[in-house]
Amino acid sequence: MLCSCTNRDNTSVFEGRDNAVTMQRRTGGDHRPTLEMVAAAAGVSRGTASRALNGGVNVSRKAMEAVERAAAELGYRPNLAARTLVLGRSESIGLVISETDERLFSDPYFARLTRGVHSELAGSGIQLVLTLAQNDQERRQLVRFAAGRHLDGVLLISHHRPDPLPLALEDAGIPVVVAGRPNGPECSTRSWWVDADNCGGARQAVEYLISKGRRNIATVAGTQDMSAGFDRLQGWKEAMRVAAGALPEDLIAFGDFSEGSGRRGAEELLARGRPIDAIFAASDLMAFGVLDTLHRRGLKVPEDIAVMGFDDMPGSERCDPPLTTVVQPIDEMGRILVRMLLQRLRGEEDAETSVIVPTGFVVRGSA
């Protein structure tokens, strides 16, 4: 039985076909109008037409109008490749995500950062180009693409510590601003970067718990090869060293930012038998796992044990009890990322080359 809403034209189930990349060279007939043709139609020279179409300095009113009319009539579209060739820049920048697409689309972090980048770029005339770089092959191709003058600069979202991409791009002459902190010997120190104050945020969270009378504050730390994981643990350590004198190593459990690892981390901490009256989880997802474990052990939050998270994920205000957590101004970070790259492209010498954005936190029910 044929479906009536199947359309009438040449439609069928697709069959695989030879996929060789042999596109036509010099696409034959579709010669699009060039600036030369516009100029001819308007009765002026190339130079005048170019000036008329780019701001119109030193162009008479009459010439201006003639060129604009001719361009509209011919449906003229400037060849940006030619423009790039002579200008030496393409007026587009890349937003490169050096992560698996799995995380890309599931982690709201990317959505919010992209939104910030996007909003800062709106109306600037600069084209934003999103690109994934998930493996070495793709990274090489990206470097070729960017170095080939397709991108004037790159915003790189990269949170895993040893990422060869910033260095490779800088070596190819592409200015990079990284979201995250590309420190360490194996990474480029030339790249500029923006990061949330993960350390300070974590410290403030612990200090808040202390101010509420908590003393035995454990932590479920995140992945240590990510700056977010490392720095948040640093923040906890700093606050605890001050509060407890020495560092209570037995109050640390390690997770990987996932909910399951939060569950396991809490179980591990409780199993050690040491008194605990608060748990700081290095991500909200892990905090969800911690809450789950505490509930199942019959412990009350926050009466028996206070819980804090980090991120303010969607959903954090709806869990039981609503999660007190550290918030990063992700949109703002995206905007700063763009501003820094534009400064770098303009060659502003006095600009800040790295920015740490302060975090805040929302107090809800869990602490």
Next chain:
Amino acid sequence: MLCSCTNRDNTSVFEGRDNAVTMQRRTGGDHRPTLEMVAAAAGVSRGTASRALNGGVNVSRKAMEAVERAAAELGYRPNLAARTLVLGRSESIGLVISETDERLFSDPYFARLTRGVHSELAGSGIQLVLTLAQNDQERRQLVRFAAGRHLDGVLLISHHRPDPLPLALEDAGIPVVVAGRPNGPECSTRSWWVDADNCGGARQAVEYLISKGRRNIATVAGTQDMSAGFDRLQGWKEAMRVAAGALPEDLIAFGDFSEGSGRRGAEELLARGRPIDAIFAASDLMAFGVLDTLHRRGLKVPEDIAVMGFDDMPGSERCDPPLTTVVQPIDEMGRILVRMLLQRLRGEEDAETSVIVPTGFVVRGSA
């Protein structure tokens, strides 16, 4: 108190700064090596160097090696703008998402489609460029970007019916393949397209319910200006017309694909007082809402009322009872999208210009 993990160099909280777009023209000192320089270093001519670097036909072994060595030593990166200018193509294609970034990152559909596109393109040497086109200003800029020879073709993800983008791109000479169905008078019929067999999938779902002895099969339909919403309702109508003779209009409620609208749709259907023994929801999200409503009314699924969804969202197998639902081969659609665009770029006359991909379904507990 200063955070010890704050780095040592020039770091501070960012302050807004003038954002005018006045990048440096003709970036001064950083003259990168050109093909001419590579040729000179290798002791051959431009032409020979070019041939050596592009497949090496009619190049002696000696010249080949000399050029490769020179290129490596100088760190030569071909200027892709110059290449694009002479070839008339850029060897990159766009994946344009004509949706809000809200949905972009929350709807797993995009992640899976992107994965399919990505995997099909791997190793082809073609650069994939993701772009958002959320408003008219961005759409115009995208057309300029693509028509300016930055993109050889565009894969457009667009499910809202009157989308001016495919037509605008085709008018500018850019081949487009749409994910979705750009039918209707206001839309381009020139664009090629790929769509899931929404109509057939819905019909099969209803036929399955009929085969299980259900007779009064209601539906909560989706947004009607999206082909997915329209076609899925068509499929339900076709099956019901055959089964019931006439079309039971009072078994239709309308939603917008969201969970809340599924809840309201189910309530509306039940409130009409007509006997119902199954509900086909046009999305899993709406099916979740339907299940919720039925539970609250104390109705048993599937004993009292069977429920089917459409999409196979992550989470559909974990709801109560696990959802029986129609699945679209989204990855495969992404792959087909790429293959079709490459065919179109190659100018293959005999290629299919539209493809409807058959759906399947998974039987779980709800029907």
Next chain:
DNA sequence: GTGAGGGGTGGGAGCGCTCCCAAGGATGCG
């Protein structure tokens, strides 16, 4: 030995654009 054939090479032409400079035309002031 001579001519045909083919692999290998060099360099001119040209892609479409922007920049620059010389030259023309209009205008103003002494």
Next chain:
DNA sequence: CGCATCCTTGGGAGCGCTCCCACCCCTCAC
């Protein structure tokens, strides 16, 4: 009226690359 000044214009140069064609030289057949 003459000359300096400014606005406007045209067209050459050149961005870095690929294509094309003429040319060279080596090989092989007759």
